[in-house]
Structure formats: structure tokens, C-alpha cells
Amino acid sequence: MAKQGVEPDALSQPFWDAANERRLVIQNCVDCDRLQHPPSNTCRDCDDGGELEWKQVSGRGRIYNYGVVHDCPVRLLQQDQPFNLAVITLDDDPGIQMYSHLPGVPVDEVPVGAAVEVIFEPSANGQLVPEWRVIAD
Amino acid sequence: MTTPTAPDAIYRHDEGLGVWEHRGKVAAVGVGHAPTSRRWDGRPETCVGAITIDALRKAITDAGVAPDQIDGLVVVPVTTTGAFWEAGKPLPMDVIESFNQTDDPLDGIAKLSAEWLLANMPELTNVQFTMYGPGCMSNALNVTAQAVGDGLAHTCLVVKSWHNFEGRYYQGGANAGDAIPGTPAITQLWGGPASYSTALQFAEYCRKYGKSHEMMAPFMENSRRNGLMFPEGYWAQHRPEELLPEDYLASRWIAKPANLFDNDIPIMMSGAYLFSTAERAQDMKQNPVYILNHASSNTRPRSLVPTLDEVEADTARTGRKIYEGAGISADDLSFQNMYDGFSLFHQFHLEGLGYRGIKFGEALDFYQTDISIEGPNPVSPSGGNVGSGRSRVWMHTDCIQQLQGRAGARQVTGVKPEVAVSGGPMPLGGNFTVWSASPD
Structure with missing residues (x-):
């Protein structure tokens, strides 16, 4: 699916740079050793904000949940309607979620609970974007 | 006068705070609603500022209060339903020149400031206190109740309005572009519509408890029925159509399992109330409805x-x-008017309240019983956003009118209207008010 291009900003630059190297990194608080996603300028759990770093994760996860989008507000995606939109939880920390269109999985036939691994697909401006594909357990 | 946003300390976020210090000492008296419409037609007299003035004046008249007795005004400054004034689009100068303006030409058209309202309501000569309760009416009500209780104002108006322009909901701006900035891209690149998150929660709920989307049909039918008895509402005013189960279940998906009717219809509307101290309220035109508590949630999801x-x-x-x-x-609740826009999360509110003893996973079964206004277990007697369009206001108006005994055809008859609760919006994060016909 042709996703919109991505123009990295200061906060998200490390995430997108890593994606272009086909690596998945997630923001981590050094002080409380807790991952957070989406990224933020401060740790959401530390009262004093915490010191943040970017931590590479395994790129393995599970399909936690999904819906089927029939009426998408994003113009570039409307030609692909209906499409799966799943939530993936990371094996490194099941509290961390990422979205996926689950390329290759038929619409509304999503195997909730199945194992997935990260792949990287180009968006409209060439920026690589993390996506997920189902793998054998 | 520069209007501040309500400080976080005004909200009751935490457990263990005990009984609200102003319990029964603050009351809602007057109610005012402007006529609804699907979209703004471009005329000055129907812009969001104009309908807000209309609603405020109706609330004042309804309470029977002289305008110069009003010393407070709480406003929700954001009025969008998801429609924004596009960058570069010519300003409607005929509309702008019809009002006394602030520094922002879109004030009164695509947003609302307290300063704009005061500049265009010259009869409000004694307003000393203004504050913003951002978000929705549920938020502003908490601010108003606490402000009156704290003595920041003794007779205070509170208003929430919505504008809706031409065009598809949320389809302009960044969503229409070829690229978006990197941080919002992390959440928006995949194209989930507004109801997607709620649809996911509902899907998980159905998997866990063995329920189905079809089980929502009685709730939807009942909510529209109640809405059609709400003369201030959109469906009653413009499309007096029942929502039969077969029509609900046949409607198109937006984000399966959320269909078209699970998404509330965006409209132009304004609703206002007049609050006062319990003591002053005794002399007003309508029966006071006392505030027993306000409570808030500021919880955010982990991811x-x-x-x-x-x-x-x-x-x-x-x-x-x-x-x-x-x-x-929970046993004291005569009825509940928790939020329903999107419809698929109303059951979470019901179960959290333990309304009529409902436990987690039981609300959809409860929907299969008598949940009408004539029965002993009324669910959403206002009809909510499902029954009257997107406002997040109907639930509060209904609580006030039911407890005043003037809800008309919508008046609950299966229970004595004594204590009610309303609020929202979402299950995580929201603001809630407990209303009572008696201060005790």
C-alpha cells in the first residue's frame, strides 16, 4: 500500500533513520528503563522527565488486535480500501504497540495472536516505514 | 480581560478525595439550545458565534435571571467537529463585519473566545470571571461547578458549541497531502479513522466475552427513539427517522466493527446552562438541579x-x-447518561459504573432487556449523540431536564428521577457530573 511520505522531525529523526537502515528502535528511558511509543520529549513515567535514548528491539511481535478500514481519512490510502489495520505488540515489551497493514494477509482474515516480524517498506517519498508480516511460530 | 484555561487543580482526578466540598451547594437552573443544522450555510446569523449567543440568551431567559446578575462565563473554545477553515481560503468578510471582532478573524466562525462573546453580548455587563474548559461540555461543567463552589462566580454561564463546514470529516489538511511530519506519522500513517480505536476496544471486548456487534442493535434503536423525543436535537429537527435494527446492522462499515451509525453525525449546535449557588438558585424560574460531585480521568494508554x-x-x-x-x-442512580459517541464504548461506561449491578462483559446482555425510559433500567434516556447528533451536550441537558421534571415526551416514567450521572467522552480520560433533584 502506498503510504504518505514521511518528513522526519527532530523528535522522530532517530526512529526514521533507523528504519532506513532496516532497524527498529524504540524510545527508552534510561532512568526507569521503560520503553515508550509513540516517542515524546520526556519520559511519561518519571516525574523529572527522565533521560531518553533510542533502543534497538528484536523486531518480533504478535498481532494483538485489528480492525478493517472501509472509510479512510488519508487520501493516498483510499484506493486500497477496505484494508486491515492491526495493532502489533512487541515481544521485547508487550505494552508497546505498533500499527501494521499486515501485507499479504487477506482482508478481515487476520490471525489474532499470530507471530510477526518487522519488515520495511518504502513510503511515497522513499522513507522506509516499519511494517509487519506473519511468520511461523 | 484575558481568559485563562482552567488549571489542572480544578479537576478531581484522584481517588481518596472524599466527598466533594461543595456537594449540594452548586446548582444548574437554566438550559438553552440553539437550532441545529448539518453544516454552516455561510450566513452571519448561523455562524457558530451567533448560535452560541442564541443558546446563552435562551439559558438566561430559561433561568429567569437578569443579564446583569451574571458574573461568570465558562467557554469551550474549540468548536470543530473535525472541520477546519482551510489555509488560504478567503475569509468571509460579510460575516466578520457583522460582529464585534477580536484579533482573530475566525473567532466566532471556527473557534470561540470568551472575549468575542462578551463583545457581542452587551447585556452581560457584570461578568468578572471567565475561564476556558477545553475539550467538551463535560470538561466545562466540572470547571463551572468548582468555580461557583469556590466563589469565583455566583451566577455563571457555561457553553459548548460546534461548527461544521462543507467537506468530508477529517479528510483535509495533512490527510490530503503526499507527506506528513515524522512524529505524527508514527500514529497517522496507517490511516485509521476517528472511530478506529473504539472499534478495536469493542472487538477485543467481543472476543473476550463472546459478544457480537449485532447485540448493539437494541441500544441503537432505543437511543434514536429517545433522540426523536429530544426537540433540541438534530434528528428530531431534521430527520425524524427511527433506527430499526435491520437498518443499523445493514449500514456500511467505517472501521469494522464500527459502522456508520456507530459514528455520530457532525452538526452545528450550541448548548448552554446557567449555574448558580444553591442559595441563589432558589429564587430562579426553574427548579435547581444540584451538583453532588464532579470527577475526572486523565489516564492515558501506555502506547x-x-x-x-x-x-x-x-x-x-x-x-x-x-x-x-x-x-x-450505584444503587442511588435513577438513570445514567454516559457518553456514546462512539456508540461502541457506552457499555464500558455502564460497566465501570456498575449501573444496575452490571459487571464487566454484561452490558450487551443488559441491552437485550428493557432499557427504555418507561422501564426500571433506563439507558441513555437522552439518546446521546446517537439520538441527536454530535454535541457531547445532550446527556447533560437530559439530566437537568429529567430532574426538573420537564423532559417532555422523554421524561422517564419507570423510575423516580432523583439522582443521575453524565459525562465523557472516552472511557480513558473524561469528566463526569453527578446531578440531584435534592441538595442532600
Whole structure:
């Protein structure tokens, strides 16, 4: 699916740079050793904000949940309607979620609970974007 | 006068705060609603500022209060339903020149400031206190109740309005572009519509408890029925159509399992109330409806979307806060008007309240019983956003009118209207008010 291009900003630059190297990194608080996603300028759990770093994760996860989008507000995606939109939880920390269109999985036939691994697909401006594909357990 | 946004300390976020210090000492008296419409037609007299003035004046008249007795005004400054004035689009100068303006030409058209309202309501000569309760009416009500209780104002108006322009909901701006900035891209690149997160929570709920989307049909039918008895509402005014189960279940998907009717219809509307101290309210035109408590949730999900565990933990926490501050229990509720836009999360609120003893996973079965206004277990007698269009206001108006005994054809008859609760919006994060016909 042709996703919109991505123009990295200061906060998200490390995430997108890593994606272009086909690596998945997630923001981590050094002080409380807790991952957070989406990224933020401060740790959401530390009262004093915490010191943040970017931590590479395994790129393995599970399909936690999904819906089927029939009426998408994003113009570039409307030609692909209906499409799966799943939530993936990371094996490194099941509290961390990422979205996926689950390329290759038929619409509304999503195997909730199945194992997935990260792949990287180009968006409209060439920026690589993390996506997920189902793998054998 | 520069209007501040309500400080965080004004909200009752935490458990363990005890009974609200102003319990029964603040009252809602007057109600005012402007006529609704699907979209703005471009005329000055129908812009969001104009309909807000209309609603405010009706609330003042309804309460029977002289305008110069009003010393407070709480406003929700954001008025969008998801429609924004496009950058570069010519300003409607005929509309702008019809009003006294602030520095922002879109004030009164695509947003609303307290300063704009005061500049265009010259009869409000004695307003000393203004404050913003951002978000929705549920938020502003908490601010108003606390402000009146704290003595910041003794007779205070509160208003929430919505504008809706031409065009598809949320399809302009960044969503229409070829690229978006990197941080919002992390959540928006995949194209989920507004109801997607709620649809996910509902899907997880159905998987966990063995329920189905079809089980929503009685709730939807009942809500539209109640809405058609709400003369201030959109469906009653413009499209007096029942919502039969077969029509609901046949409607197109937006984000399966959320269909078209599970998404509330965006409209132009304005609703206003007049609050006062319980003492002053005795001399006003309508029966006072006393505030027993206000409670808030500022919980955020750990990551992108709330999990069912997070939802259930927070709605249960909200229920405990509501009851603790009001000094009541679930058994004291005559009815509930928790939020429903999107319809697929109303059951989370019901279960968090433990309304009529409902436990987690039981609300959809409860929907299969008599939930009408004539029965002993009314659910959403206002009809909510499902029944009257997107406003997040109907639930509060209904609580006031029911407890005043002037809800008309919508008046509950299966229970004595004594204590009610309303609020929202979402199961995580929201603001709630407990209303009572008696201060005790």
C-alpha cells in the first residue's frame, strides 16, 4: 500500500533513520528503563522527565488486535480500501504497540495472536516505514 | 480581560478525595439550545458565534435571571467537529463585519473566545470571571461547578458549541497531502479513522466475552427513539427517522466493527446552562438541579491505543471517584447518561459504573432487556449523540431536564428521577457530573 511520505522531525529523526537502515528502535528511558511509543520529549513515567535514548528491539511481535478500514481519512490510502489495520505488540515489551497493514494477509482474515516480524517498506517519498508480516511460530 | 484555561487543580482526578466540598451547594437552573443544522450555510446569523449567543440568551431567559446578575462565563473554545477553515481560503468578510471582532478573524466562525462573546453580548455587563474548559461540555461543567463552589462566580454561564463546514470529516489538511511530519506519522500513517480505536476496544471486548456487534442493535434503536423525543436535537429537527435494527446492522462499515451509525453525525449546535449557588438558585424560574460531585480521568494508554484491560481499570476507577465524591453508591442512580459517541464504548461506561449491578462483559446482555425510559433500567434516556447528533451536550441537558421534571415526551416514567450521572467522552480520560433533584 502506498503510504504518505514521511518528513522526519527532530523528535522522530532517530526512529526514521533507523528504519532506513532496516532497524527498529524504540524510545527508552534510561532512568526507569521503560520503553515508550509513540516517542515524546520526556519520559511519561518519571516525574523529572527522565533521560531518553533510542533502543534497538528484536523486531518480533504478535498481532494483538485489528480492525478493517472501509472509510479512510488519508487520501493516498483510499484506493486500497477496505484494508486491515492491526495493532502489533512487541515481544521485547508487550505494552508497546505498533500499527501494521499486515501485507499479504487477506482482508478481515487476520490471525489474532499470530507471530510477526518487522519488515520495511518504502513510503511515497522513499522513507522506509516499519511494517509487519506473519511468520511461523 | 484575558481568559485563562482552567488549571489542572480544578479537576478531581484522584481517588481518596472524599466527598466533594461543595456537594449540594452548586446548582444548574437554566438550559438553552440553539437550532441545529448539518453544516454552516455561510450566513452571519448561523455562524457558530451567533448560535452560541442564541443558546446563552435562551439559558438566561430559561433561568429567569437578569443579564446583569451574571458574573461568570465558562467557554469551550474549540468548536470543530473535525472541520477546519482551510489555509488560504478567503475569509468571509460579510460575516466578520457583522460582529464585534477580536484579533482573530475566525473567532466566532471556527473557534470561540470568551472575549468575542462578551463583545457581542452587551447585556452581560457584570461578568468578572471567565475561564476556558477545553475539550467538551463535560470538561466545562466540572470547571463551572468548582468555580461557583469556590466563589469565583455566583451566577455563571457555561457553553459548548460546534461548527461544521462543507467537506468530508477529517479528510483535509495533512490527510490530503503526499507527506506528513515524522512524529505524527508514527500514529497517522496507517490511516485509521476517528472511530478506529473504539472499534478495536469493542472487538477485543467481543472476543473476550463472546459478544457480537449485532447485540448493539437494541441500544441503537432505543437511543434514536429517545433522540426523536429530544426537540433540541438534530434528528428530531431534521430527520425524524427511527433506527430499526435491520437498518443499523445493514449500514456500511467505517472501521469494522464500527459502522456508520456507530459514528455520530457532525452538526452545528450550541448548548448552554446557567449555574448558580444553591442559595441563589432558589429564587430562579426553574427548579435547581444540584451538583453532588464532579470527577475526572486523565489516564492515558501506555502506547498507541487503549487495551481492554486499561479501559476496564479506568472506567472502574472513574466509577469509584464518581460515587466517593457524591457520597452515593450505584444503587442511588435513577438513570445514567454516559457518553456514546462512539456508540461502541457506552457499555464500558455502564460497566465501570456498575449501573444496575452490571459487571464487566454484561452490558450487551443488559441491552437485550428493557432499557427504555418507561422501564426500571433506563439507558441513555437522552439518546446521546446517537439520538441527536454530535454535541457531547445532550446527556447533560437530559439530566437537568429529567430532574426538573420537564423532559417532555422523554421524561422517564419507570423510575423516580432523583439522582443521575453524565459525562465523557472516552472511557480513558473524561469528566463526569453527578446531578440531584435534592441538595442532600
